Amino acid sequence: MITKEGDKKVLIVTYYWPPAGGPGVQRWLKFVSYLPQFGIEPIVYIPENPAYPIVDENLQNQVPEGITIIKQPIREPGSFAKKLFSNKTKQLQSGILPSRKASFATRCMLYIRANFFIPDARVGWVKPSIAYLKKYCKENHINTLITSGPPHSLHLIGLQLQKEIGVKWLADFRDPWTTIHYFAQLPLGKRAIKKHKELEKEVLAAADCITVTSNLTQEEFKKLTNKSIYVVTNGYDAEQLPKDPIPLDTKFSIAHIGSLLSDRNPKLLWKALADLIIVYPSLKEDLQITLAGVVSEEVLTSIADAGLENYVQNLGYISHTEAIRLQHASQILLLLEMDKEETKVILPGKLFEYMAAKRPILALGPEGGAIEPVLKETNAGVYYSYQKFNAIYSYLERQYLIYRTGTIQVQSNGIATYSREAVSKKMAAVLHNL
Numbered sequence: 328m329i330t331k332e333g334d335k336k337v338l339i340v341t342y343y344w345p346p347a348g349g350p351g352v353q354r355w356l357k358f359v360s361y362l363p364q365f366g367i368e369p370i371v372y373i374p375e376n377p378a379y380p381i382v383d384e385n386l387q388n389q390v391p392e393g394i395t396i397i398k399q400p401i402r403e404p405g406s407f408a409k410k411l412f413s414n415k416t417k418q419l420q421s422g423i424l425p426s427r428k429a430s431f432a433t434r435c436m437l438y439i440r441a442n443f444f445i446p447d448a449r450v451g452w453v454k455p456s457i458a459y460l461k462k463y464c465k466e467n468h469i470n471t472l473i474t475s476g477p478p479h480s481l482h483l484i485g486l487q488l489q490k491e492i493g494v495k496w497l498a499d500f501r502d503p504w505t506t507i508h509y510f511a512q513l514p515l516g517k518r519a520i521k522k523h524k525e526l527e528k529e530v531l532a533a534a535d536c537i538t539v540t541s542n543l544t545q546e547e548f549k550k551l552t553n554k555s556i557y558v559v560t561n562g563y564d565a566e567q568l569p570k571d572p573i574p575l576d577t578k579f580s581i582a583h584i585g586s587l588l589s590d591r592n593p594k595l596l597w598k599a600l601a602d603l604i605i606v607y608p609s610l611k612e613d614l615q616i617t618l619a620g621v622v623s624e625e626v627l628t629s630i631a632d633a634g635l636e637n638y639v640q641n642l643g644y645i646s647h648t649e650a651i652r653l654q655h656a657s658q659i660l661l662l663l664e665m666d667k668e669e670t671k672v673i674l675p676g677k678l679f680e681y682m683a684a685k686r687p688i689l690a691l692g693p694e695g696g697a698i699e700p701v702l703k704e705t706n707a708g709v710y711y712s713y714q715k716f717n718a719i720y721s722y723l724e725r726q727y728l729i730y731r732t733g734t735i736q737v738q739s740n741g742i743a744t745y746s747r748e749a750v751s752k753k754m755a756a757v758l759h760n761l
Contacts, residue, residue, distance in 0.1 A: 334368040337758055340484055341475040342449055344373040345390055348383030350676045354501055354561055355475055357747040358754055360391050365755030374401035385646045399459050401452040441513040445522050450480040457487045464492060471761055475499045482530045495761040498534035503544055508669040535761055541697040543672035557757050561676040562750040563683035573655035578615035579730050582657035584650050585677055589625040591663040593691050597633035599720040614638045619645045654684035658735050659726060664692035666713045671696045679745045682707040687737045707739040
């Protein structure tokens with residue numbers, strides 16, 4: 328990393344950082360890599376001993392050389408609980424909420440986490456971080472601060488530092504706060520809900536500016552604050568794309584990369600594939616359903632009920648490098664967002680990597696989701712609601728017939744707008760205007 332005299336020093340407070348795996352780490356890891364090109368010197372503050380639910384050691388290689396990283400210990404209730412309930416705790420840390428059939432111990436853990444650790448289980452890091460960073464910012468002449476959430480407790484660090492030492496503060500929301508899909512599923516008491524909403528409103532009102540990842544989140548937050556809100560999406564890293572072409576799968580492969588939990592179970596998609604096999608017997612030899620990431624038992628049961636279990640390649644969690652290779656090799660990329668009003672605002676990070684792979688995207692989600700206009704703008708794929716069986720069937724049929732007679736292609740355009748370099752330039756402009 329090359330910084331120049333006169334670059335703007337910016338302190339970035341983030342919980343997720345390599346070796347953390349999963350989507351939460353990618354946004355600021357990539358911003359830190361590209362911001363120096365635009366006159367920003369990033370300094371990263373992270374926990375010294377985090378309890379990451381997913382670890383990807385390969386991501387350590389993507390941390391820019393020469394970057395300043397400062398750390399302080401964190402005490403997390405998950406670390407203690409992990410010793411007692413390792414599997415259950417890992418699920419809770421991963422955002423997988425237990426079913427009603429969950430054990431009493433698991434439900435107790437979730438109740439305590441929801442009502443006694445507000446806004447989240449990392450809130451214990453707030454006070455020691457404020458004390459440490461107040462001194463660090465003064466000694467190193469840092470006047471600009473970014474907090475990235477979730478975990479939204481990190482925004483409380485920015486809130487207090489702004490009050491105490493007057494730093495300019497950008498609150499970055501990778502996901503919404505009280506309207507995120509799992510918020511309503513938490514066993515929150517009235518007091519806890521009230522506290523969440525008060526903190527959300529206070530953060531949005533106090534931050535000097537706010538960045539979000541979709542236009543719909545921007546519209547949502549405008550109802551709560553009159554502060555400047557900028558849309559800075561996630562993106563794809565052109566430098567991480569394969570240098571040589573990746574051969575396409577010989578099978579008619581449909582790949583989903585990332586967690587596939589029960590509330591994203593595309594039952595009509597499985598039915599469409601099962602019906603296609605009846606109409607096109609050759610699909611019995613051609614079909615491959617590739618799943619990479621945590622997959623719920625309910626999803627696997629639905630696949631089996633549709634008679635498709637023999638076509639499944641269930642890879643489990645794979646590294647980010649392997650995920651990129653898989654994206655480029657697959658015939659069709661499957662993108663699933665939960666069919667809920669709250670998830671309309673979500674633009675998942677993997678959407679942009681999918682687009683960069685230049686493989687056709689079949690996306691399913693709620694009516695009016697933020698994903699749909701991006702796919703239309705770039706001509707990178709199609710978007711249907713989960714109920715559109717005929718549309719899903721027809722799309723798969725068209726693609727399969729193309730596969731049988733040639734090569735499935737996608738004529739996308741405007742993808743470069745979403746490169747990490749392009750979105751970092753946009754973020755840098757926001758920071759320079761602070």
